[in-house]
Amino acid sequence: MHNRASLILSSAVALFAAWGLVSAMSWPLKAKLFPLVVGIPLLCLAIAEIIYSLRDKSTEPPRDIPADVERHRSLVAAGWILAFFAAIVLLGFDIAVAVFVFLYLVIQGKERWIFSAIFAAATWALFYGLFDRLLHLPFPAGWLLELLGFG
């Protein structure tokens, strides 16, 4: 994974640098000076790292957690993060915070319902009291609520 991650990253950086250089060609000198100064060495370094990664046969030192368990848990964590983002966009921060915390505690944390409800309510109260009431930060209603006319 060590080398694969490095290969993915360096390939992405190489593509980004190449795209950056090609895009910069059509700009006036003032705008393209710095992209060229940075982009050319960046592309060279990225290619060097790709070659290093492809030639490197060393393996990652063993970790405490088996690789398949680690992969599964990483995907679960990523899933929760994306689900929270989707909830924020669809329901808005006000509702998403309470719903997410409650569901995470019950499903992922295997906590009791009552405890989860109290903890979610406390987190929501902290969020609402601090960011909404005290600091007056603008949190829009979610798209779904706006669509239903509650926004």
Next chain:
Amino acid sequence: MLDAFLQGLLLVLQWKALAFMLFGVALGFWVGLLPGLGGATTLALMLPFVYTMQPAEAFAFLLGMHSVVTTTGDITSILFGVPGEATTAAIILDGHAMAKKGQAGRALGAALTASLIGALIGAAALALAIPVVRPLVLTFGSPELFMLAIVGLAFIASLSAQGARGMVRGFLAGGLGLMLAMIGQDPQAGVARYTGDSLYLSQGLDLVPVLVGLFAIPEIIELVVRGTSIAGGLPSQRVSSGALEGVKDAFRHIGLTLRCSLIGTFIGIMPGLGGSVAQWLAYGHASQSAKTPAEREGFGKGDVRGVLGPGAACNSKEGGALIPTIAFGVPGSTAMAILLGAFFLLGLVPGPDMLSQHLALTFSMVWTIVIANVVTVAVCFLLLNRLAALTTVRVSLLVPVVLVLVFVGSYTANSQYADIVVTLVFGVVGWLMVRAGWARAPLVLGLVLGKIAENYLYISVDRYAAAWLGRPVVVVLLVCAVAVIAYPAIQGWRAKRAARA
């Protein structure tokens, strides 16, 4: 001079000014703890309230608030791996690594002590440097400031990992940061660069969502994967003990703490470089202080020197940044630009008047920085055990709360969903970087320095053509950059030779 110095203290100790300062400190304390909500934003929010205040009260309030934000920002960074402030990201590398090893108390003790020392050095610099700093600032033109940015980048990139490949990765990350800094409208020709016709990207990438994604998302995934508390299931008394050890660490490495304080002050004085640069330069210097390559490998894995350096620099830069603001009306950072607004709101003009007619008021600012930091550090030490015990909270409770803070903190940068998308994208980048063994520090420094460096490079080329490369300070800084890159290689070669012998 001494009279004005004491008068400044009396101004701050007047009950109204003191009360405003303590209120500001309390506000700054919480702002620092909350990720995303920056000290500069809060300063801007509080600016309208100073209209009715006397100048000494207004500066006690604003400076009291601003000067403690980074101190408490360090706490969030160390305990949760989420940058409490954009200026407290560097301390995560070793501070959070220490928290994960059950040394949260020691890391906090070290960070708070270094912060206090840094703040005192910054305040002393402000008090001493005002009459003599003018020639220094005037020596540094655009070419020198550009080279300073390059030295900073060389510093951090060369120290990120061992060997030739580590160096390649360090510069790769730094270069990526520089490229990312170019996203947005170019300041010289007005061309929209790498925006993909997105209105959000035309303003460039905001630092807060990038930092939160880069550091916090991989940390949350790691927490879920490990399935244990931050301190890895260590008993709470072990976590919170060691604060005194952290205090001792600051004095054990007092040379480093003082040097990093001076770095912070110096960067603070230089207009346009900003606080985010100071912490990374100090971190780079701290890792440079490692005597052997093996010792250097410990950086990023919980070396207390990686906490002391950024901790000291972050707070000392405030005193430094006030110097050009007060003396020349040239703000050293965004926060100082907002503070400059307060000067005009109160009918004061920065410049020679502040060093003669209003000298007592100027010294009252020095005293505010000192008193506010002493109060904050004392309160933090009182709460230290409770704060450190947070690292033993079980993961199922911690993850949802930290995620709420991450998303809210990221969203408040520009109040757009795109901020969260940026956080998620950089979360993936950060996770891949951790897995690939790439250092994240150079990327952040590249992003911070990119716009500044481009601006200074353009002015240098436009104003001096190639002649800027021959300016004495530029040459000295260029030699420094080369030495910084060559030093790890020489160190490695020496170690090999010693091993062979």
